[in-house]
């Protein structure tokens with residue numbers, strides 16, 4: 022995986038709380054056995070009408086959000102099922118950063134492991150972002166993981182916290198399993214001592 | 219130093235502990251199913267990696283198998299997923315209880331009933347309801363597919379230790395009130411975020427008095443309160459349940475284990491980051507009315523209307539839920555008609571759930587216009603139930619009696635609720651579209667679901683459930 026340092030792009034606003042993974046990718050698309058091609062099905066029930074046509078009023082179907090690489094949303098994003106198909110779909114669709122008031126635990130981990138940067142900002146900060154760009158898109162939003170801030174084109178800076186360990190993994194794009202396999206001696210020792218006890 | 223059960227479980231599994239890093243935790247049991255594992259096995263294959271401890275893995279298929287004519291999976295992609303699991307288990311040497319096994323069932327039902335789920339273990343599965351196994355005093359939580367791959371390759375996971383919450387439930391539950399109502403009530407009162415960042419220990423006299431199956435129902439839905447995991451200290455009830463289970467330790471080994479399991483309980487002066495106390499007597503039979511489990515009311519309740527004085531955010535969420543669920547606001551729960559009843563899922567598909575539901579159903583008929591199905595959690599639950607004649611009670615009443623699987627809990631197979639129709643469901647999620655596009659889910663206990671099936675609408679189960687004494691008399695007369 023390539024490392025994640027900074028990213029500048031267009032943000033689409035999905036002003037909703039408790040967006041669960043059933044909404045992000047409905048279960049009928051969980052039957053594949055590979056990781057590719059889920060972007061088509063992202064937010065499927067919101068994007069498409071019953072007759073299969075696009076739902077024009079859904080945020081991501083509007084021309085202005087086209088090409089967005091950052092998603093700005095509400096609290097408890099990614100709650101529900103542990104399906105990693107949700108970040109696979111978000112990534113495949115083009116999102117590299119998700120800014121939310123809070124995330125569900127498993128979803129947060131799933132993002133990090135797939136090179137998507139999940140950023141927590143306060144409700145106020147998110148509202149400030151919305152207000153300065155009231156039409157549902159924020160152009161030229163800059164995200165810097167190294168320095169841990171988000172900056173908009175007006176020069177407004179929003180700092181965020183990020184776990185140092187996961188930050189290092191993301192910045193370097195490391196394969197976590199390779200890192201853990203370097204602890205082989207410790208794992209073996211733990212197993213051996215367990216058997217003795 | 220005094221420790222909570224959570225500290226004890228955590229600390230005894232730390233392989234590596236260093237500053238500025240999560241702990242590397244050892245995993246004792248890895249449960250695997252067909253939906254969240256194929257990409258993990260593919261990842262191993264790509265990098266030429268092995269499964270480190272196939273002996274600590276256990277697989278079954280549950281999410282998208284049919285519950286009628288089960289060997290004939292018509293959907294091509296579902297079939298491929300099931301075949302892929304078979305192939306992966308064979309290639310990597312993992313025990314699989316597949317479609318043809320009489321031990322097959324929902325992963326969170328068979329772990330406990332086979333004696334794989336034991337106190338003191340760390341247990342993971344690519345499934346959020348892994349929290350269920352915490353009922354045994356195990357540290358059990360759901361993981362994503364990358365983590366499944368990580369556990370397969372290393373038998374460990376990097377984890378930050380969450381905060382700890384004690385939820386103490388004291389007193390006797392009222393007549394007709396079940397463990398399902400307790401957890402629904404908890405989420406209704408404290409919200410779907412209350413557990414975020416925490417592991418919960420459930421304690422108190424109510425929990426101590428619960429059977430293992432009731433404890434599993436409670437822990438199962440702690441994830442819907444946002445918790446990473448939940449645990450209940452193992453006690454004699456736990457040991458009694460485990461004793462004699464197929465893969466549980468036997469005889470002297472078992473006695474020795476019980477000794478060490480007793481020490482898992484939270485030390486008397488250990489502290490939690492947060493404590494919540496609940497009076498069991500306050501809880502009533504509950505029904506969800508909206509699109510997340512906190513949108514939930516007692517059976518006597520009335521659905522909210524949009525409240526102009528509440529925050530924008532709240533109004534928005536109530537408005538969306540009302541519109542999805544087809545309500546205007548202010549309807550009484552007891553007047554809501556249902557067209558489907560689903561008794562099943564890892565929350566409520568165990569033998570005691572079916573026994574309790576059958577007590578309500580016995581001698582009555584499913585309301586015309588209601589389609590009601592019972593999906594036992596495992597093939598062995600199904601067999602046990604049949605030995606007791608429960609299937610006949612359900613069939614006589616007009617229920618369908620199915621083979622085991624996740625079924626209508628998430629509708630990955632053919633068991634879906636059509637658009638706009640309502641289902642009284644004993645499962646755990648009422649999200650929009652969960653049981654089918656446009657399906658309207660109301661979460662309830664098994665006895666409330668049974669009552670709804672007979673009346674075609676939500677009904678206070680306390681008015682139809684035979685009192686134990688009456689039942690004894692009735693059977694005494696036979």
Ligand code: SF4
Pocket residue numbers: 280281324325326345347563564565623624627628645646
């Ligand atoms: S029964 Fe439902 S909640 Fe439980 S494992 Fe299956 S799909 Fe998940």
